[in-house]
Amino acid sequence: MGTANTYTEQELVQGLKARDQQIFGYLYDHYSPALYGVVLKVLNDENTASDVLQEVFLKIWRSIDKYDTEKGRLFTWMLNIARNTAIDSLRSKGHKLEQKIQELNNDVYLQTSQLTVQPAVDHLGLSKVLEKLNKEQRTIIDLAYYKGCTQEEIARVLDIPLGTVKTRMRNAIIQLRNILKQL
Numbered sequence: 001m002g003t004a005n006t007y008t009e010q011e012l013v014q015g016l017k018a019r020d021q022q023i024f025g026y027l028y029d030h031y032s033p034a035l036y037g038v039v040l041k042v043l044n045d046e047n048t049a050s051d052v053l054q055e056v057f058l059k060i061w062r063s064i065d066k067y068d069t070e071k072g073r074l075f076t077w078m079l080n081i082a083r084n085t086a087i088d089s090l091r092s093k094g095h096k097l098e099q100k101i102q103e104l105n106n107d108v109y110l111q112t113s114q115l116t117v118q119p120a121v122d123h124l125g126l127s128k129v130l131e132k133l134n135k136e137q138r139t140i141i142d143l144a145y146y147k148g149c150t151q152e153e154i155a156r157v158l159d160i161p162l163g164t165v166k167t168r169m170r171n172a173i174i175q176l177r178n179i180l181k182q183l
Contacts, residue, residue: 010069012074013069016061036050039082042086048089052082053082056082059081060081083145083146086148133176137169140165
């Protein structure tokens, strides 16, 4: 399996499936900062984010057999687990749309010049990619993927028609896909 310092994605997946604790430790050491950044972005609470991060790694450990290399990269799969677990945490605590709106007033509207991606995620170059979207698309991506809003909630928060939200979301995803293909 690779050297003591680095592993390929295939070696990581094989090691996790074999329940290799050294591989799991490597995965945690190298990927936890980025996953923590995503969780923190959704939750906006460091203590809860730390707890959720532990839950994320448990889910990765327990669910590695569900990972399909045909559907995407390991890191993307782990990011989705992190984001979804953080959103589940928000919803399980009974957070309401009103709290999301309050966050938005402090987060999106006051800092419209840039998307507020956490520095821990920024080393992935994600903020540079998102900057290539127009302001409306960045706002919708931020609300949907980092705040956990549904498309209906986004329409209410931004006071725009649901169809507009869906169109902007679709166009943003297509544009992101094209940008990422060029990297």
